[in-house]
Amino acid sequence: MSLYFKYFKVHLKSELEYKTSFILSFIAQLFTLFSYYFTIICLFNQFSNIKGFTMYDVLLTFGIIQFGFAFCETFFRGIDKFDTLIIEGNFDRLLLRPRNILFQLFCDKLSLIKASKVIETIIVLIIAILNIEVNWNGYRIMTLIFMLFSAIIIFLAILIASASYCFLTIKGLEVRNVLTDGCKDMAQYPIGIFKKGFINFFTFIVPMGLVNYYPFLFLLGKSNNKLLCFCPLLTILYLIPAIWLFYRGLKRYSSIGS
Amino acid sequence: MPFIMVKHINKTFKVPIKASGIIGTIKSFFNRKYKYIKAINDISFSIKKGEIVGYIGPNGAGKSTTIKILSGILVPDSGEVKIDRLIPYKDRKKYVQEIGVVFGQRSQLWWDIPAIDSFNLLKEIYKIPDNEYQKTKDELIELLNLKDILNIPVRQLSLGNRMKCEIAASLLHKPKILFLDEPTIGLDAVSKKIVREFIKKINKQNNVTVILTTHDMADIEALAKRIILIGKGQILYDGSLSKLKKQYDYLRKITVITKDKVHLQKPYIVEEKTFEEGIEFVIDIRKIEINEFIKLISSKMSIIDIDVDSGNIDELIVKLYEDFKI
Amino acid sequence: MRSYLSYFKLKFITGLQYRAAALAGMSTQLFFGFMYISIYIAFYESGSSNLPMKLDELINYIWITQSFFMLIYAWYKDEEIINMIKNGNIAYELLKPQDLYLMWLHKILGERLSQTILRVLPVILIALILPKPYTLSLKTTLPALTISLIALLLAILLMGVLVTLYHVICMFTLDEKGIIAIIMVAADILSGLVVPIPFFPKYLQNINNFLPFRYISDFPIRLYIGNIPLSEGIISIIVQIVWIIILFALGKILANIAIKKATIQGG
Numbered sequence: 001m002s003l004y005f006k007y008f009k010v011h012l013k014s015e016l017e018y019k020t021s022f023i024l025s026f027i028a029q030l031f032t033l034f035s036y037y038f039t040i041i042c043l044f045n046q047f048s049n050i051k052g053f054t055m056y057d058v059l060l061t062f063g064i065i066q067f068g069f070a071f072c073e074t075f076f077r078g079i080d081k082f083d084t085l086i087i088e089g090n091f092d093r094l095l096l097r098p099r100n101i102l103f104q105l106f107c108d109k110l111s112l113i114k115a116s117k118v119i120e121t122i123i124v125l126i127i128a129i130l131n132i133e134v135n136w137n138g139y140r141i142m143t144l145i146f147m148l149f150s151a152i153i154i155f156l157a158i159l160i161a162s163a164s165y166c167f168l169t170i171k172g173l174e175v176r177n178v179l180t181d182g183c184k185d186m187a188q189y190p191i192g193i194f195k196k197g198f199i200n201f202f203t204f205i206v207p208m209g210l211v212n213y214y215p216f217l218f219l220l221g222k223s224n225n226k227l228l229c230f231c232p233l234l235t236i237l238y239l240i241p242a243i244w245l246f247y248r249g250l251k252r253y254s255s256i257g258s
Numbered sequence: 259m260p261f262i263m264v265k266h267i268n269k270t271f272k273v274p275i276k277a278s279g280i281i282g283t284i285k286s287f288f289n290r291k292y293k294y295i296k297a298i299n300d301i302s303f304s305i306k307k308g309e310i311v312g313y314i315g316p317n318g319a320g321k322s323t324t325i326k327i328l329s330g331i332l333v334p335d336s337g338e339v340k341i342d343r344l345i346p347y348k349d350r351k352k353y354v355q356e357i358g359v360v361f362g363q364r365s366q367l368w369w370d371i372p373a374i375d376s377f378n379l380l381k382e383i384y385k386i387p388d389n390e391y392q393k394t395k396d397e398l399i400e401l402l403n404l405k406d407i408l409n410i411p412v413r414q415l416s417l418g419n420r421m422k423c424e425i426a427a428s429l430l431h432k433p434k435i436l437f438l439d440e441p442t443i444g445l446d447a448v449s450k451k452i453v454r455e456f457i458k459k460i461n462k463q464n465n466v467t468v469i470l471t472t473h474d475m476a477d478i479e480a481l482a483k484r485i486i487l488i489g490k491g492q493i494l495y496d497g498s499l500s501k502l503k504k505q506y507d508y509l510r511k512i513t514v515i516t517k518d519k520v521h522l523q524k525p526y527i528v529e530e531k532t533f534e535e536g537i538e539f540v541i542d543i544r545k546i547e548i549n550e551f552i553k554l555i556s557s558k559m560s561i562i563d564i565d566v567d568s569g570n571i572d573e574l575i576v577k578l579y580e581d582f583k584i
Numbered sequence: 585m586r587s588y589l590s591y592f593k594l595k596f597i598t599g600l601q602y603r604a605a606a607l608a609g610m611s612t613q614l615f616f617g618f619m620y621i622s623i624y625i626a627f628y629e630s631g632s633s634n635l636p637m638k639l640d641e642l643i644n645y646i647w648i649t650q651s652f653f654m655l656i657y658a659w660y661k662d663e664e665i666i667n668m669i670k671n672g673n674i675a676y677e678l679l680k681p682q683d684l685y686l687m688w689l690h691k692i693l694g695e696r697l698s699q700t701i702l703r704v705l706p707v708i709l710i711a712l713i714l715p716k717p718y719t720l721s722l723k724t725t726l727p728a729l730t731i732s733l734i735a736l737l738l739a740i741l742l743m744g745v746l747v748t749l750y751h752v753i754c755m756f757t758l759d760e761k762g763i764i765a766i767i768m769v770a771a772d773i774l775s776g777l778v779v780p781i782p783f784f785p786k787y788l789q790n791i792n793n794f795l796p797f798r799y800i801s802d803f804p805i806r807l808y809i810g811n812i813p814l815s816e817g818i819i820s821i822i823v824q825i826v827w828i829i830i831l832f833a834l835g836k837i838l839a840n841i842a843i844k845k846a847t848i849q850g851g
Contacts, residue, residue, distance in 0.1 A: 002382075003382050003383065006378075006379055006382050007379065010368055010371060010375055010376070010379050013370075013371045013375060014368060014369070014370035014371050015370075017370040017371070017411065018370075020762075021759050021761065021762065024759070024761065024762025024763065025761040025762060025765070027762075027766070028761055028762055028763075028765035028766050028769070031765070031766050031769040031770070032765075032769055034769070034773075035769060035772060035773050035778045036778075038773060038778065038779070039778055039779045042779045042783045042784060042785070043627060043779065043783060045783070045785065046627075046632060046635060046636070046783055047627045047630055047632045048630075048632065049630050050626050050627050050630050051626055051629070051630055052630075089364065090364065092326070092331050093364070093366055095330065095331045095350065095354075096329060096330075096331070096354050096357070096359050096366075097354060097383050097384070098350075098351045098352070098354050098355040098383070098384060098385075099351070099383055100351075113761075178608075178611060178612050178615045178616075182612070182615050182616060182619060185616075185619060186619050186622070186623070189623060189626070193623075193626035194622050194623075194626060195622060195625075198622060254331060254332055254333045254347060255332070255333045255335075256271065256272075
């Protein structure tokens with residue numbers, strides 16, 4: 001952990017070398033997220049609800065998912081940008097250092113520019129929480145915290161799994177967009193609004209439902225099953241196959257080279 | 259057992275064949291063909307502790323593949339590598355603690371910050387104890403004269419100064435083996451000299467084993483007593499540079515400034531050119547010693563000036579490559 | 585002219601090289617199309633009256649935007665050109681006996697067309713055979729088809745001059761992440777790719793009519809699916825042409841200023 005902060009300091013120093021660029025990019029990032037926000041506002045201007053969920057409900061699920069993603073983009077940028085590391089041949093450098101490869105990847109890049117998105121999502125979350133109709137109690141607050149936590153975990157797992165893909169080929173990286181961006185865009189909405197196939201997909205294959213749907217039902221009082229409060233924690237299990245895939249990819253990499 | 263032991267390693271890569279033109283591109287879009295390239299073909303050698311070995315060969319000969327295998331980045335298809343009782347690609351974390359690697363065309367320093375910050379981070383990465391780090395760092399700063407450049411962002415450094423920092427960075431954890439992949443590429447004459455002398459020094463002082471790839475034969479001449487020549491994935495020569503010289507570097511150009519017009523047709527004279535100020539001979543020193551030859555010509559003509567070209571290692575290598583058809 | 589076409593050809597061929605990229609791109613587009621439709625279906629099923637687009641119109645709109653996505657999205661930068669500007673290698677481009685602006689325009693058009701050509705047909709074919717309500721329907725009339733094809737061709741040109749303009753601006757800012765990124769996001773939203781423009785608040789729709797962005801994707805596609813009457817289409821085609829001329833001239837003039845500046849400063 002202390003090593004992570006040492007890396008953090010180095011990256012911070014690097015980014016602040018270019019102050020104007022940093023500030024401009026920081027602001028530009030706010031706009032990228034804005035288009036999603038804009039979509040939701042526009043649509044709820046025309047529709048009063050989506051399958052019984054209000055605008056503030058959707059803003060909450062949107063906020064949670066985008067928070068998890070932005071958090072990973074900010075603090076685990078190296079794994080997000082793994083493709084460039086492979087393409088530029090700099091991955092070899094990590095292999096020459098006596099530390100865990102995944103850990104080094106987390107540290108390899110940090111993007112404080114993306115921190116603007118983290119802040120923005122927190123603002124959206126605050127707006128949603130202030131307006132949403134929830135009878136807050138200890139369990140519900142805990143549920144919300146678990147949801148936020150699991151959002152980080154699930155994107156971490158997705159990023160690790162999709163980084164493993166780069167070991168196979170650096171072509172067709174857009175497949176990663178299907179996984180990360182696509183799943184992210186859909187899961188901005190409570191996944192229960194979709195057709196059965198999608199619900200199964202987001203429950204069993206990419207378990208976004210564990211992050212923002214099943215616990216959300218409990219949060220809104222649509223379900224009284226207290227177990228749902230803990231289901232976000234199951235996302236931790238999802239890390240296992242992701243990490244396994246990564247190490248399999250690593251093995252392949254060292255047998256065929258770049 | 260030798261310090262570094264490489265036994266019968268092989269490595270083959272699969273590369274797609276690129277077609278040209280629109281039709282070819284569309285064809286290969288649907289049906290891609292591959293070819294197999296044997297990057298390394300049954301290579302074996304061993305290196306003693308404290309040796310400096312020059313690993314040379316033309317582009318694409320398999321040099322960097324070998325370096326990648328030796329540094330644990332690549333696993334060979336078959337064969338065995340053992341370095342200081344470790345298998346590089348098996349005990350990665352333990353092994354890399356013992357090696358330092360400098361890629362002349364890549365950087366391990368963080369581009370936008372001063373080198374000293376990179377050093378401090380590397381200290382943490384390699385878990386170097388405080389007092390030891392302090393000592394090694396001071397030594398390196400002293401030896402490479404880094405004091406004034408350590409606090410400047412790396413991107414603003416000249417190539418020579420950057421390379422000095424790169425090498426220092428790779429030595430902070432006191433590795434037993436140092437891999438240098440074209441360390442002098444693009445450097446000016448002064449920086450090249452500094453780098454070479456420094457490598458020599460740490461090799462002597464710390465008994466660091468150095469494996470060096472380069473295209474600059476002056477590096478080899480200055481540093482390596484032993485060279486391994488590789489071409490098309492195979493070892494073509496492994497031995498001392500002086501022996502190689504004897505085998506391949508036997509022609510000397512002797513330019514004599516004289517007013518006399520003389521013709522010497524002798525079997526040891528390969529070439530004889532007369533020009534306005536004098537005569538240029540190319541002789542075969544396997545057949546006659548240089549001082550014998552000079553004695554002979556001084557008896558035949560009055561010499562105003564004489565110049566003996568002491569053989570060029572670049573030409574030697576060109577000749578070698580031609581001989582081996584690589 | 586031929587030398588510019590060779591840039592186009594070069595980019596076009598390079599784009600075709602990447603088989604995996606094409607397959608991946610195709611599945612991306614299908615996935616996103618499917619996803620957007622699913623979200624809208626959920627909204628439409630939740631019931632509301634007075635909607636600005638019928639559901640089947642909206643579905644056609646989504647499939648067509650997805651199949652032409654690589655050609656019409658505004659969030660586009662050519663890494664090669666951007667890197668050249670940033671690391672100063674642009675000096676070599678200036679050594680070539682060609683007009684920088686036209687060279688870039690051809691490069692960008694070539695690359696984007698090559699990326700599109702491998703996706704349009706598969707995406708449309710698959711969308712056609714999808715079960716209801718996801719299916720795409722291509723029913724149209726000959727006049728509508730003709731006019732929207734003209735509109736599409738003009739839209740491609742408009743996209744080309746707009747995207748080239750970003751790169752020209754980058755010669756001044758030397759960084760694509762600040763102002764240019766903001767323009768790109770705005771262009772993305774205002775061209776109707778994020779949410780179809782009929783769903784925008786009225787005042788924004790009115791402002792948008794006076795900006796170039798909606799004439800790249802929103803206009804030709806809504807014209808084709810019948811959400812915009814043909815009579816309005818003719819007027820909008822004139823607007824398209826005007827914007828192409830304006831953006832082309834602007835890009836060309838700015839490029840000349842930037843080149844002059846670069847040669848004076850010595851790169």
